[in-house]
Amino acid sequence: MQASIQTEIEKWLVQMRKGAAEFAVLSLLRNGRSYGSKLLDSIAEAKRLNLSEGSIYPLLKRLEHDEKITSSWEHDEGAAHPRKYYELTAKGRSLVEAMSEEWQAFSRAMETLQVTAPNTPLSKAG
Amino acid sequence: MDDLHKIHVFLLEMERALPVRRVRERKDILRETQSHLMERAQAGRLDEALHALGSPEAYAAQFSTLGEPNEGPPRIQAGRVTLRLAAAGLAVILLVPCLVAVVMELLDPAGFGLWVSLDDGFFVFGRTSTSNPRISDVAGHLKLPVSALLSLGLLLSVYLSVRSALLQAVRSARP
Numbered sequence: 001m002q003a004s005i006q007t008e009i010e011k012w013l014v015q016m017r018k019g020a021a022e023f024a025v026l027s028l029l030r031n032g033r034s035y036g037s038k039l040l041d042s043i044a045e046a047k048r049l050n051l052s053e054g055s056i057y058p059l060l061k062r063l064e065h066d067e068k069i070t071s072s073w074e075h076d077e078g079a080a081h082p083r084k085y086y087e088l089t090a091k092g093r094s095l096v097e098a099m100s101e102e103w104q105a106f107s108r109a110m111e112t113l114q115v116t117a118p119n120t121p122l123s124k125a126g
Numbered sequence: 127m128d129d130l131h132k133i134h135v136f137l138l139e140m141e142r143a144l145p146v147r148r149v150r151e152r153k154d155i156l157r158e159t160q161s162h163l164m165e166r167a168q169a170g171r172l173d174e175a176l177h178a179l180g181s182p183e184a185y186a187a188q189f190s191t192l193g194e195p196n197e198g199p200p201r202i203q204a205g206r207v208t209l210r211l212a213a214a215g216l217a218v219i220l221l222v223p224c225l226v227a228v229v230m231e232l233l234d235p236a237g238f239g240l241w242v243s244l245d246d247g248f249f250v251f252g253r254t255s256t257s258n259p260r261i262s263d264v265a266g267h268l269k270l271p272v273s274a275l276l277s278l279g280l281l282l283s284v285y286l287s288v289r290s291a292l293l294q295a296v297r298s299a300r301p
Contacts, residue, residue, distance in 0.1 A: 035161075036158065037161075037162055052178055054184075054185050057158060057159065073157075082157075084154075084161060
């Protein structure tokens, strides 16, 4: 029973993380330009997100193709190799702002549901 | 195996498996992967990073739908197919007289040509009587090689235009 619930939770979390990955990356870029490894490290700090190293670059590439972010190669002083920096486009900025509003509304709705659900009587047919 | 060698081997295998056609896009993906792995190697976390990426083939496969340029909305894609088919049609229209010229030149090299009237300067392209002393074939021996080359070029254009239109149509039909 416990193992089955754990499996279900894992599946559910995978779906949630898939949906949240794009929002997480765009939100980080809202604070300023960054590169892949740094974005990964920031996301890793928020342990629950669990975005893998193998997923972030295809995701960044997709966001770039969708013109939500733009990139440029730069060689930072002291760095041994060039880095690809990403930043939000105007489209990406508008999108992440709208996503943020929706996310907050969604969270509030879920919290309301969590608070009220145990006391909500079940409707009976007939 | 040292870190640089491990990165080199990973990138080589990834490059072979990368399902992206555009050269610039391929280079960009590989360069970013290299940059990431070097970053991790500097932090002493290369093995962990390679393990997280998985096999080079599996990692490369994640770029399967991402490496191609944005094809645009369906109307633009349909427009591209139509434009390529129109280019093929135009090439066919130009190809027909060129092929006729090749055949005629082979069948009747003396009577077929680009004739100019010595009396009034008018040009006529086709067959005429070679016994008329008042006209002259200005194309001479160039007719066959020129029309054959033009035919080959136009045939190639037809092939490339139709192929490109079909590929575009297949890409547009993908979900």
